[in-house]
Amino acid sequence: MRILPENLQQIQTNQLEELEGWFSERLYEQMLKRNRGHVLVQLQQLLGWEAIEQACRGFYHQTGPGAKPRHQVGQLVRAILVKALYNWSLRETQERVSNDLVVKWFVGYGVMESVMDYSLLCRFEQWLQKHQPRLLFDTVLNEIERSFPEEQRAVQIGDTFAMEANAAGESWVELLRHLCRKFLRELVQLSPELHQQIQQQIPVEELFGVQPEKAPYFLTDDEIQSRLTHCVRGALQLEKTVQVHIAPQQLETQPGMTTLLADVRQVIGNNLVVARDEHGQVHQVSVLPEKERGHFQMTTATDREATVRHHGRKLTLGFNIHLASTPAGFIREIFSATGAQPDSVGIPHLIANQIRQRQHCPPKLIYDRAASAGHTRAQVERVSQGRTQLVAHLTPTTTGERFGPEQFTLSDDQRALTCPAQQTSTTHYEAADRYGRVFVFKANQHCLNCPCWNQCRAPNAKPTGQRMVFISDYRAQICQAQHYNQSDTFAQEMKLRPLVERVIFMLTHFDGARRAKGYGIPRADFQVKLAATARNIRTWLKRRAVLPIAPLA
Secondary structure (H helix, E strand, C coil): CCCCCHHHHHHHHHCHHHHHHHHHHHHHHHHHHHCCCEHHHHHHHHCCCHHHHHHCHHHCCCCCCCCCCCCCHHHHHHHHHHHHHHCCCHHHHHHHHHHCHHHHHHHCCCCCCCCCCHHHHHHHHHHHHHHCCCHHHHHHHHHHHHHCHHHHHCCEEEEEEEEECCCCCCCHHHHHHHHHHHHHHHHHHHCHHHHHHHHCCCCHHHHHCCCCCCCHHHCCHHHHHHHHHHHHHHHHHHHHHHHHHCCHHHHHCCHHHHHHHHHHHHHHHHHEEEEECCCCCEEEEEECCHHHHCCCCCCCCCCCCCEEEEECCEEEEEEEEEEEECCCCCEEEEEEEECCCCHHHHHHHHHHHHHHHHCCCCCEEECCHHHCCHHHHHHHHHHCCCCCEEECCCCCCCCCCCCCHHHCEECCCCCCEECCCCCEECCEEECCCCCEEEEEECCCCCCCCCCCHHHHCCCCCCCCCCEEEEEECCHHHHHHHHHHCCCHHHHHHHCCCCHHHHHHHHHHHCCCCCECCCCCHHHHHHHHHHHHHHHHHHHHHHHHCCCCCECCC
């Protein structure tokens, strides 16, 4: 059945592309009238796209043979931004760009145009992570600063949260087997003949077990230890065989294989005790106590950069995310570190990154007790050149009601310490686990018949015992913080600290920052920066309050 007259059908056939363009413009025009408050409609008007597209021009080759790209860089950038804004997967993004008119208009396609494939979007996202990981985050911040210039001078609130790794923890046997399998897969790609030669000389059954193998939870303690011993014996034999058949120069040209062998040595050397018999053969293997293994221990070969984050009683395998936000909720800096990195280590980087990327830093950074150490305060003072003050509670002294280090007077040359009873000691040594020195007051020399004995010594202290006083190398910073923490200004500033918890909640529950989608610190860092970009956009549009933000249907 014909709907159009013949003359109109001829026009449609000859000018189909122009008609589709006209129809697309008319449809989008009517749609935008009804969706003026939509987040994407507002964002299209507010965000500067030219600089973003210029920075991403390198994704496509500018010269050489080949057809002209069907999809523009600007369309790919907008698609990635939509993906972050709504926490979609790549396939979901392709589907919504194809079927949702508002999203399709925002990305830059006509109603009748075919959209990019998710595989192209995946390649562009990987390129963006490698070459422009901060582009969207910094661009949105630049626009926010134009709208709210006072945000540059606002105090900031810092904190950390856990991002779960895209991997599961492994036992020592599973971990060693996983690393050895990955090494053998790399080896077979390098040389199938060499792989076959080495595999014939290693105890494969000891290393990987005899299938079907009993599940670990059915094993007794002796059987678990026996399996671990056989696995370690096989892993060490594999390393020895590789050293015999592969020259060091050849191995150095394969960084992946070198890293895997180093990981095997690290797992065995840092976590296990290997006992050998008189012939040098592995006789028994046991696991070191947890305190002797340290914090930075590999627990999975799937993502070797993910470590266990200890936060109170909660243990999370993954990454430690550091962020700084303003009281208004704008995230000024965010980055990822391995899970076992202490919170205090990342605090100076929050300031240094802002100075490097934005050429300014906050007047104050409010933090929790992780920032109480004098060493951390000195680092912040150094990287900010005195422009940023670290505001945080100090760790309570361990001396209780007794005289603490602050009651002792340090000489100008820092070689002598005088107690409240005016006794001076010059005996000191460097502390092994802290930044500072320990001064020693001897009972028979300094404390004999001292009227301040009860105020200085513990009730159960021996009359012949020594009083040890730790003096931090950063005593000046601690004393300054003690004085500042007594002020009303400090009390008011600490009331702002809970505001960062809401930002963390939104990032982890709505913006996709709770669980890593890839492997490694760079991928986790890129993911949290996209999540922070999405959160900043929503906070920005909410504060502008030009029009209500309509949900995406």
